[in-house]
Amino acid sequence: MELSPAARRLLALMTDPAAEYPATWPGRAELGPHDLGALLPFAYRAPATPAGTSARFMVEDEARERQPAxxxxxxxxxxxxxxxxxxxxxxxxxxxxxxxxxxxxxxxxxxxxxxxxxxxxxxxxxxxxxxxxxxxxxxxxxxxxxxxxxxxxxxxxxxxxxxxxxxxxxxxxxxxxxxxxxxxxxxxxxxxxxSYGSPPPLPGVWERLADIPGYTAFARAALETAAARVAAIHAGEIPYRADRAFEASETEALGRAVRLALARDEEWLPGLLTPLLTGVAVAPGPARTLPSQALLYEIARAVEDFPTPEAVTALRAARGATRHAGVPRQLDRMLKRIDHALADRVEVAFRMPDLGFGPGGVLRVPAGEHTGVITIGDDVELTWQRGEKRFRSVPAAVRRDHPGEVKHLRQQVQQVRRQLTTLVRALEGGYPGETVHPYARWRAEIADHPITGAVAGRLIWEFEHSPGRWRSMMGAEPRDAAGEPVAAPPPDAPVRLWHPARAPLAEVTAWRDRVTGERIRQPFKQAFREVYLLTPAEEAARFHSARFAAHVVAYRTLYALFRQRGWTSSMLGPWDGGGEDEARRVLAGGRWRVSLLHSYLYGETEERAVTGRIRFHRKVSGEWCEAPLPEVPPLVFSEAMRDVDLFVALTSIATDPAWTGDDDGHRDYRHAASSAPLSPSAEVRRDALARLLPRTAIAGRCTLTDRHLVVRGDLRTYRIHLGSANVLMEPGDVYLCVVAAPAAGKGLFLPFEDDGRLALILSKAFLLAHDTDITDESILRQLKG
Structure with a gap:
């Protein structure tokens, strides 16, 4: 097969010991799959010359990222x-x-x-x-x-x-x-x-493996054997040894068996998975160890690859059963990634049992003369009734005579909360993939479902009523942003979550007014969701964005956020290869990938890093290919940028409330970041404050400017930056180091779960509006100069 010109140049460098190091290298995109396949044998034999070694690394690096033929x-x-x-x-x-x-x-x-x-x-x-x-x-x-x-x-x-x-x-x-x-x-x-030199796995490999005679039968038999072994350990028939229930090769084989069954959505799997997971998560006696931590995590990784609601529920049950101190934290991190991944499996994502709940999300269980009532609203609440009288705590007679019913109902509450957590994360995680459902299925499985309906009813949806034209709605009896009834669309009409990036400004404003006016607390930030549009500078740069570059951040917090938000990254530090890395997140059902370059800052008193460029790749025939920013789907771009904005907002040293103004070499950065133009997240915060402040007791002391909330106290006037939440005192723009008490502004309605910055700004505003009541000596010294 004829090689491309780029491949011929590399071949010459890898076969001629006298070849000189070239001034320019061929572009990686110029190499085709068959070029890579033809060059790999020569890379394996390449001479140890500067030119030969560099050419070899280029070929091998491309083969690890792409699919050679x-x-x-x-x-x-x-x-x-x-x-x-x-x-x-x-x-x-x-x-x-x-x-x-x-x-x-x-x-x-x-x-x-x-x-x-x-x-x-x-x-x-x-x-x-x-x-x-x-x-x-x-x-x-x-x-x-x-x-x-x-x-x-x-x-x-x-x-x-x-x-x-x-x-x-x-x-x-x-x-x-x-x-x-x-x-x-x-x-x-x-x-x-x-091996390190292996290419990426072939697409559809699990489906192809299932077609090989015998392997699906082996997968089921292996999981049945594992479940029986765990049951025997708990029955005392097999001696218990912590973390020794399975050999390493058995754990790997069981992980493959679970992946195969999950990929095929085998109906027999849930019945095996729940007892297996809860069994390996807790010791048979009072010990805080478990039969196999390795298998628990391996199955969790398998569920991350091919999530189903039943598997997620089983993992959450295992998380609740374990007595090991560190396992719940690790599972929580994994479950967050799993919930995001679940959104991309539309065919299974919203398959949830009703657990006996009736219309409106209510479950009633008799217990003697009393009735336990679980109600699903903004939260899941368990109350008790006797006739017309209601009790928030368990009546003494029920606690004494019906302990089994009490335990069962409490377990039901926790199970419903776990299911709702999974649903909310899956719904929000589906934004980049622009998940759609036929109206009839959406109505049956989401809107009218006795459990999920409580979540769906507080979210904004939209359906396509004519080609390319969508109408938004909310509620069990759907109404639009103005509160007018919405006629039901045809059963096959596409329905999807509404996103402000796809809506005109007037519609976004109307929904924010309705959500705030009716005090609707949305399961996640939707009406007030940030929108990140491509800028002219990014269009000109083509392949990278520097929008969030050059921020100095607390590195350990940044690394923790990467893991929490489903990004993968290598740990940086003062060791070989620890100076720079690209954190990555896969979006839209594996079709897109975003990466954030960040570098470790050496010589700092604390562990810090600096942010760099953002790039996007699309998957083409199983390979990641860098994409020009204008070709990135708007929701993929916006949701990825939203993550990066969150990283900077929560880790930038400019937002450290404990900073006293001492110079640590970053004073200029702190000053610039503390007074910078607002990011989209801060703009949304400003919009929310404009609606919330008039409802507060301090409204007469507050004024919103383009970047600040200005609060008039009795001692001074204060400017709270809407991005960093840093406070400057007038006159003189003197920095005020203040950590507001959590109780300040407590009970104030917020229309969405925030990163904490909105609540922090409000708590500082309440504190400073009544600055004569402040008793903290560290704050008083600053106020008096």
């Missing part, structure tokens, strides 16, 4: 390269060799690969290099493809790597050994721990 000739050449120099290297990347077998559209040359496969497997067995067991098994499957006997090589490989695998791992290994080399190579694509 192989011809039969380049596939054979790769295996020959793996053999060449084997005695010197003492190792070969069998994962890369096996990957070529399933990336060869014309079929790999099996007969030609048999001899090098025998050489590779024999050498690695003789030298004890069995650290790639499944890749060794895959390559061993080629040994007899030339018509010769494999001399027992396959059986030797199986016997060598079977030791210590545990019954479930051994069963999986024996099944794989019965497959041909191609199926074994496909199995490798499912592994989390593949």
């Amino acid at each position: 192989f011809t039969p000739e380049s596939c054979a050449e790769l295996f020959a390269a793996l053999v060449d120099g084997l005695a010197t290297r003492k190792w070969a990347d069998l994962h890369l060799g096996a990957a070529s077998l399933v990336r060869c559209p014309d079929g790999p040359p099996l007969a030609a690969l048999a001899a090098p496969a025998r050489t590779l497997v024999r050498f690695l067995l003789d030298t004890g290099r069995t650290d790639q067991p499944y890749a060794l098994l895959a390559v061993a499957g080629l040994a007899g493809c030339d018509g010769r006997d494999d001399d027992g090589l396959g059986a030797e490989v199986t016997g060598t790597i079977e030791a210590g695998r545990g019954p479930i791992g051994a069963d999986e290994l024996r099944l794989l050994a019965s497959w041909d080399a191609g199926h074994r190579a496909l199995f490798l694509e499912t592994l989390r721990n593949r």
Whole structure:
């Protein structure tokens, strides 16, 4: 196959020891999939010259990010390269060799690969290099493809790597050994721990694995065996040893079994998953350990890959059951990512049981002469009734005579809260993918559902009433932003969550007025949601945004927020490779990816970093390709920028309320950030304050300017920046270090869950409006100068 000009240049650099380091390099985008497949064998053999090594790294880096394609000739050449120099290297990347077998559209040359496969497997067995067991098994499957006997090589490989695998791992290994080399190579694509040089997993690999005879049956049998083992541990039939219920290979095999079942949405899985997860999460006795922390987290990672409501509910039940101090925190972080991922599986995301609740989200359970009533509204509330009399706490007679019903109802409350948390995060997480539902299904599964309806009724939806034209609505009996009834659309009309980025300004204003006026507390920020539009500077830059660059941030807090919001990032610090990284988040059902460059600041008294550029990639044929900003869908762009704005708002050192004005080398940055033009999040905050302040007792002392809330006290006048919440005192713009008491402004209605900044600004305003009542000496000293 003819190579591209860029590939020919790289080939020359990797094959000519005398090649000089070029002044310019070919663009990565100029390399096609077959170019990469043809170049990889030469990268494996490249001379250790500056030009050859750099060309090799470029090819290998591209192959790790993209999907190379192989011809039969380049596939054979790769295996020959793996053999060449084997005695010197003492190792070969069998994962890369096996990957070529399933990336060869014309079929790999099996007969030609048999001899090098025998050489590779024999050498690695003789030298004890069995650290790639499944890749060794895959390559061993080629040994007899030339018509010769494999001399027992396959059986030797199986016997060598079977030791210590545990019954479930051994069963999986024996099944794989019965497959041909191609199926074994496909199995490798499912592994989390593949070699550094491996390309990304093939798209649709789990569906293809399910088509191989025997594996789906193995997955179910393995999970049944695991559940039975855990039950036997809790029954005392198997001695309990903390974190030793399963061997490492068994944990990996069970993780694959769960992924396969979740990907296929197998109906038998929930019945197995719930007892298995709760069983591995808690010790059979009073100990705070658990039978298998590793399996618990492995299943959680599988659920993150293929979430279903039932699996999320099972994980939350395990989280509630465990007695281990650290497990709930880790599961909480994982569950936040899972809830976002659930939004992209539209076919299963809103499948929730009604748990016996009736219309309006009410469940009544008799307990003697009393009745326990669970009501779903802004929160899930359990009350008690006896005739017309209502009790907020459990009546003594019920507590004494019906402890089982009390326990059951409390568990129901927690289960409903878990389901609503999952639903809210899934709904909000679906914004970038612009998830839509047919009206009839939306009505049945969301709006009229006795549990989810309480959430859906406080959100704004819109339906397409003619091609390209949408009408917004809210409530069980839908009304528009003006409060007028909305006629039901046809059953097949598309319905989606309303977003202010798609609405005219007048409609956004009307919805904000209605939400505030009717005191509707939305499950997440929707009517007041920030909108981030592409700027002329970003259009000119084309491939990157510097909108949130050059902010000095508290690094550990930033890293924690990355994990909380579903971004992946390597930890930075004063070690090799710890100076810079791109945090990444995948959006819109895996179709888009955003990245934020950030760099570690050395020589600081505290751990800090500085933010850099933002880039977007789209997935094309399984590869991430950098996209020009104007081609990024508006909601993908806006929601990604919203995350980054949140990161800066919560971690910038300019917003540290404890800063006293001492110079730490960043005084200029703090001053500029504290008085900077408002970001979209701060603009929304200003809009909310304009609606909320007139309803407060301090309204006469407050004035909103373009960037500040000005509060008139009796001692001084104060300017609170709407972005940073920093306070400057007049006259002289003197910085005031003040940490407002949480009780200030307590009970004030807020129409959405905020990052805390709106509540902080209001609490400071209440405090400073009555500055003569302040008794804190540290604040009084500043006020008096």
